[in-house]
Amino acid sequence: MGDQRYEIRIAGSGGQGVILAAVIVGEALALYEEGLNVVQTQAYGPEARGGASKAEVVVSRSRIDYPKVTSPNLQVILTQKACDKYVHDALPGSVVIVDDFFVTEPPKVDAKVYSLPIVRTAREEVGREIVTNMVALGAVARVLESWELAKPESIRKAILDRVPKGTEELNLKAFELGYGLMKEKL
């Protein structure tokens, strides 16, 4: 990857776990991969639920000065509102993954847009919408793997560090399904 700076954004509605998903990506890259500098940030409103929220990760082998994302290489967007608000600064040719249930109008941006059943997989295949963020993480893991930036195993480890005891199996199942959704495309 050289000195290249990669910018990753996960966006959705407050309560969908986008911040936790970005924290897990950050921890996986910082603690389970070698020699990467990583900064994770987020933006959200004062409300606990609802509203558009985004969480971001910047990763590079060289020092990271500016900590925020300006033109993301990868975005995962889980609601229409977040899509309207954030998608447009996509780096030309970058990867944009949108949820096919909540994002009803696929964004018109200069990017490879993948519409995946993230929320539906959590709801119907795993049976718990609360694991939406883990399905999203699976998709992120596949993209990072294809860029040779992180092994899926690093993200798995970071998930296990974070999720409550007794929910490991549920969360990993969601992760694997999300990984599979993206693997079919990329």
Place this chain on the structure above:
Amino acid sequence: MPEIRFWQGNTAVAMGAIAAGCRFFGGYPITPSSEIAEIMAVELPKVGGKFIQMEDEIGSIAAVIGASIAGYKAMTATSGPGFSLKQENIGFAYMTEVPIVVVNVMRGGPSTGLPTKVSQQDVMQARWGTHGDHETIALAPASVQECYELTIDAFNLSERFRQPVILLSDEVVGHMREKVVIPEGESIPIVNRKKPKVKPEDYIPYKPDPEDDIPPMASFGDGYRWHVTGLTHNEWGFPTNDPDVTESKIWRLVRKVDRFKGEIVKCDTYETQDADMIVVAYGSVSRTALSAVREARSKGLKVGFFRPITLWPFPVDELKVLLDGVKAVLVPELNCGQMVLEVQRAVEGRAKVFGKGLVNGDLFRPSEIFEFIKEVA
């Protein structure tokens, strides 16, 4: 082996405090500082410390002052409006010479403003928010690593100089996560307040040692008698209106820090040797500024970078020595122009000083500071 963690800035502040020996936290949660209180509530009991959530910000700093007088290293954390509520008691701690650490994770103001958004609008509040004369020590971290290290410095400085020390963080630094290298316990320098060497009956609580102007501090419960009042007091701690005693006390409060400025002041520089322009930035903005300065250098512009780490005392002499050949000093900050005034004071007309303020709740983007550099160049 040093440990590596991926921590939020606020976590690093809490863990740095514990590493520095903090064993009391009086808190009243406020975004974007609340994680500090949360983590202290979890971690302090594990090391025999005490966490109390008080009824409000005033109660929490009062408890912190009390804990320090009883011999504990103590801290509170807040943000803009909460920092204002604490100001009266910060003045009390200056006057009574009680070491405490006050963290202000800056958010947009005035008033409740923008709770989840970044600003640097409390720079002057940190300097002059409380009443009366005093010398302020305020440190501004720009990374999660610095949140850890500067919190330890804040405790060491407050213990050494027997006064409040302010850690002036901001929402971006407080909420971002980065790698932190945690040094092994024994390699962390720890300063503890001077204790009296005399017997209790010979103790004069505000009699300063001539070598540093700082009186040794007994803890309540040690068997030493000590009267604590916010009224101007004599060396025994009792109120006085005596002009000579008053004059001497207040000047000493300022002098005890002023004479050691050289040891307190910290700053960071980049590419200043041949610069004809210097960007001065602190806290989270310094990261954007550095990124813009690197870009300007890559385009052949002779721009340097100066970051005050101690906002107060401001590194006046450290900036002055860089000014030969410098035509312009640029000060981007997340307020309507506060630190630019101090920079003007330091520069003394030797270069033109340009300020650029932003108060929309976002951090400057590198392109915005790069444009600022190009406008001035």
